[in-house]
Amino acid sequence: MKTFFNGLVLLALAALAAILLAQFHPSAARSDLWFEYLNIFTTIFLGIFIEAAPFLLLGTLASGLVEVFLNPAQLYRLAPRTAIGGALAGGLLGLAFPVCECGVVPLTRRLFRKGLPPAMGIAFLLASPVMNPIVIASTLAAFGWGPVFWLRLILSFAIAAAVGLIFSTQRNPARLFLPGTAPVIAGASGLTPLDPPAAAPTARLGAALRIAADEFFEMGKFLVAGAALAALMQTFLPQSALLALGSGPLVSALALMLLAVLLSICSTVDAFIALAFTGAFSTGSILAFLVFGPMVDIKSVLLYLQVFPRRVVAYLVLLPFLMTLLAAVFLNLFTAY
Amino acid sequence: MTDRTYRTLQAFILLGLGVYLLSQWLSGTLYFYINSRFFWLVVLAGVLLLLLGARALPLAPESPHDHAGHDHEHPSPIGRRWTLLLVALPLLLGVLLPARPLQASAVQSKGLILEGSLISGSQDPLALEQPADQRTILDWIRAFNYSPDPQEFEGQTADIVGFILQDDRLGPDQALLARFTVTCCVADAFAIGVIIEGPGVADLPVNAWVHVRGPVSVAELSGNRLPRVQVESLKRVEAPPQPYLFP
Structure with a gap:
């Protein structure tokens, strides 16, 4: 990851050098194809x-507001006791916690430590990056009230709940987590709410x-990289090359899922x-991209590894991968969308 | 890098981004990047960034960053440097490079779409209600796609502005008059175009903006039904301040 960023920053510096060169020698560089590409x-x-x-x-x-004003312990008291209820509730919990995939990992860890059932926590972890008001609004803004909008919500919820249920069959939940109860998650914000008497609302x-400013930088760098x-890709890959990938029902879904992982976009x-x-x-x-990307990408896997053992992370990647692929291929083959 | 330095740099980048977004809006160059229906969000973000930036300025020397409210781990010093550089990158590029909309040179990578069904949307009926000479290139393509019989447009006068594209598939004395459409931001942009026909149009330089007036007829290009405008008057014009069409 570090070398990736180093490479990216070097690229950015090279781009800046090219810009400056072009500014000072307009006649020499402006006709250059590379200047066109840069623009x-x-x-x-x-x-x-x-x-x-x-x-x-x-x-x-x-x-930031959730972290400061909401007490996860209260939420836990309301948690369902059955695995199915937990998985379903976990899938919807994101509607109350509007965090995207970077924020959800430390939040889930905090909830686990407060005794949240594994099925509910896993379902929350996977579903909340999509099942939350902000992402619902941005998906609506982009696609309108169409099949993409509804199917994205339904598939994300169903896959997250199903994976949560599968994890609930583990007899010994302790094996699901890393032994260290307070693993360090680089750059993630902690979640201890201020004690009500300790801080005035303005201080909170x-x-x-x-916290919001910090998180804007922690997540903003992944957004800039993405x-x-x-x-x-859009500058150098002609549309026709993408069209070639977009043909087969299986290959096109695989291609976009791989892209979602590589781009790691919030x-x-x-x-x-x-x-x-x-x-x-x-x-x-398109749905494969929109359903799988929020659950699994470069940065979320890096964060998962701070909370779960590798074996569990492997399942967290594989299960959503297979389920999403199945759904996408089914849609590609049997529907007219 | 100390907490205080990191926080100060954070504050300046936040303020810089806020000023950048608001200045793009005020100068109108925001039209080069996103669909105008999201302008209010960008203005809101600009104001919020100024607020966050002002808040992050460590004005009080004693406790610029108290940990009472949160116990998070700070990124390593090297991680911090990259974080600041990456988040500042849009600001650097936006300030150093003059704002420029997509031009004909981007058609090769962004694509030219001639299939009317891929372009049209829920507003198709509106395109039919407009007076013919007020339709944009996008409206014309929508009207052609929506209408059960595009022959009904035959003889109506088109009055359109776009940039010139030359294409091997065109006949002699023909060129494409094109615009980019942007649904959200330029990431989803693609070019659309209608055929213009008249003496000399095939020699017009690519990317030149022209204003064309003339009667419409139905033509075909690579199996797609397209409007064709017989050029009655043609004027070279400056690129419009709002270069894209917003579906």
């Missing part, structure tokens, strides 16, 4: 960033804003990225 790249990159930044910002603000609000990769904005592929890909494959 296209910059326009697309800034377009994605400007479109996504408001959603990311709203997400981090909501997350101030703390929420600080936007840069997406813009690079779920609050991935709908806008997916929109760019609608011309070239079928609805089933």
Whole structure:
């Protein structure tokens, strides 16, 4: 990951050098094809960033408020006691906790430590990046009230609940977690709510804003990296190359799922990225991108590894992968969408 | 990097991004990046960023960053440097490189879509209600796709602005008059176009913006039904301040 970032920053510096060169020697560089590419790249990159930044910002603000004002212990008292009830409730819990996939991991860990049932926690972990008000709003903004919008919600919920149920069959829940109860999650915000008498509402609000600013940077860097990769691909990969991938019912779904993992785009904005592929890909494959990406990508797997043993992380990747692929191929083969 | 330095740099980047977003809106260059129906969100984000930035400025020297409210782990010093650099990257690119909309050079990678069914949407009936000479290139393509018989448009006068594309599939004395459509942001942009026909149009330079007026007829290109405009008047114009069409 570190070398990835180093490479990206080097690339950015090279781009900046090229810009400066072009500014000072306009006649020499402006006719250059590379300057043209740089301009296209910059326009697309800034377009994605400007479109996504408001959603990311709203997400981090909501997350800051949740962390400061909400007490997970109270929530636990309301948790269902059966595995099925837990899995279903966990799938919907995101509606109350508007966090995207970066924020959900530390929140889930905190809830686990407070005694949340595994089925509910796993379902929450996988579903909440989609089943939350901000992502629902951005998906709606991008796709409208169509099949993509509804199927994204239904599939995300169903797959998350199913994986949660599968994990609930583990007799000894302790084996699901790393032995260290307080594993370090780099850059993640903690979740201890302030004691009600200890802090005035304004102080809490101030703390929420600080957490939001921190989270904007922690998640913003993944957004910038994702936007840069997406813009690079769009600049150099002609539409016809994407169209070629978009043909087979299986290969096109696999291609977009791989893309979702590689781009690691925050779920609050991935709908806008997916929109760019609608011309070239079928609805089933677009859904594979929108359902699998929020559950599993480079950055969420890195975060999962801080909470779960490798074996469990492998299941957390494999089970959603197979279920999403199955659903996508089914949609590609048997529906007209 | 100390907590205080990190926080100060964070604050400046937040303030910078806020000023950048608001200035894009005020100068109108926001039209180069996203669909105008999201402008209010960008303005809101700009204001919020200024607020967060002002809040993050460590004005009080004694306790710029107290841990009473949260017990999170800070990223390592190296991680912090990359974090700041990456989040500042949009700001650097946006300030250093002059804002420029997608041009004809982007058609090769973004794609040119001629199939009317891929372009049209829920607003198709609206395209029919407009007076003919007020329809944009997008409206014309929608009207053609929505209408059961595009022959009904034969003879109506089109009055459209777009940029020139040359295409091997076109006949002599023909060119494409194109626009990019943007649904959300330029990431989903693709080019659409109608055929213009008249002496000399095949020699017009690619990417030149022109204003064309003339009667419409039905044509076909690669199996797609397209409007064709017989050029009666043609004027070179400046690129419009709002270069994309928003479906």
